[in-house]
Amino acid sequence: MPDELFLWLSHRRHVGRFPNLTDPETFNDFILHRCLNPEPHWSVLADKLAVREFVAERIGEEHLIPLIAVPEVFTEAVFASLPDAFVMKANHGCGYVRIVEDKRRTSFDELNRLAQAWLAEDFSRTNRERHYRPIKPRLYFEQLLVDGAGRIPSDLKMNMFGRDAAGPIIYAGVVSDRFDTPHGDVFDVRWNRLDLAVGHYPRSDVPPAPPPHWDEIVRLATRLVEGLGYVRLDLYVPDGKVYFGELTFTPGAGVFPFHPDRYDYEWGRLFKTMSEADRSTDPNEFQQSSHA
Incomplete structure (x- = not known):
């Protein structure tokens, strides 16, 4: 259309x-x-x-x-290097935000599926x-802001x-x-x-x-x-x-x-x-x- x-x-x-x-x-x-x-x-x-x-x-x-990171490719090594809390985002639109307050409650596979969809x-x-x-779509990771x-x-x-x-x-x-x-x-x-x-x-x-x-x-x-x-x-x-x-x-x-x-x-x-x-x-x- x-x-x-x-x-x-x-x-x-x-x-x-x-x-x-x-x-x-x-x-x-x-x-x-x-x-x-x-x-x-x-x-x-x-x-x-x-x-x-x-x-x-x-x-x-x-x-x-x-x-925290702007990887060319999101890999398990990148995931392992991330701190316990962070925010995963993509740069090319709105709504691409995943807040991770405790990395132990997620996994590389879960985040990677979301990242690749973005x-x-x-x-x-x-x-x-x-x-x-x-x-150009890029994935990046920021510090989680808290008060x-x-x-x-x-x-x-x-x-x-x-x-x-x-x-x-x-x-x-x-x-x-x-x-x-x-x-x-x-x-x-x-x-x-x-x-x-x-x-x-x-x-x-x-x-x-x-x-x-x-x-x-x-x-x-x-x-x-x-x-x-x-x-x-x-x-x-x-x-x-x-x-x-x-x-x-x-x-x-x-x-x-x-x-x-x-x-x-x-x-x-x-x-x-x-x-x-x-x-x-x-x-x-x-x-x-x-x-x-």
């Missing part, structure tokens, strides 16, 4: 209406347009290994999750997000819409207890909670407090994405330390239902009003040798 038709029908099925691909109006419309019309440097910045160089240059290596998948075909197509109490930190998903006269325009989604009883909440840049949930996660009964040093997180996030236009920046903040997760240029692949629906239109208007003058980054900056 042609990409345009696939996305048109997929949007209708998930969001409940047909999208406007010629004159985008909603947030999802704009994301669908991006899926079909990617900018070349997105492929580098969406590559979870290649982007590390960009992050180190923009905000410093201390904000990168430590790498590496065999052309993620660009899943939701027709074309900028993933040039990325002082041994808990996996919440996902901080920051929708970055540039800035206006009042300052940065940011809507931060917080996914807490992701691997237990997940909840999702969305806050503006002043940490006021919106009547909007993240995906299909219910909102928390008690809103989570802002991360420590929220102003510094906003400063780092703004610096990191300067010149990129709209992007969703994922961070982790265990015990006040700030770690980069990923950059996502087409979050939800244009089929993300908003509840209530009015936010789809409100965020779409932010796309329309973002100043092109802010998009000052030279795309050639990202056309470099990478893992793609």
Whole structure:
């Protein structure tokens, strides 16, 4: 099925209406347009290994999750060399994450089957997000982030819409207890909670407090994405330390239902009003040798 038709029908099925691909109006419309019309440097910045160089240059290596291994081939020897706890990931899409809190509870064969399934998948075909197509699939292993109490930190998903006269325009989604009883909440840049949930996660009964040093997180996030236009920046903040997760240029692949629906239109208007003058980054900056 042609990409345009696939996305048109997929949007209708998930969001409940047909999208406007010629004159985008909603947030999802704009994301669908991006899926079909990617900018070349997105492929580098969406590559979870290649982007590390960009992050180190923009905000410093201390904000990168430590790498344990990036093997050319996953072997039993590689598995044996891994620590007791780690995270296995693939670089070429979303959802390729396996958390291992105790290596004794898994095996090389189990992880290798999962890894080979990931590496065999052309993620660009899943939701027709074309900028993933040039990325060469790679497997890698990261340090497992935990806070002082041994808990996996919440996902901080920051929708970055540039800035206006009042300052940065940011809507931060917080996914807490992701691997237990997940909840999702969305806050503006002043940490006021919106009547909007993240995906299909219910909102928390008690809103989570802002991360420590929220102003510094906003400063780092703004610096990191300067010149990129709209992007969703994922961070982790265990015990006040700030770690980069990923950059996502087409979050939800244009089929993300908003509840209530009015936010789809409100965020779409932010796309329309973002100043092109802010998009000052030279795309050639990202056309470099990478893992793609």
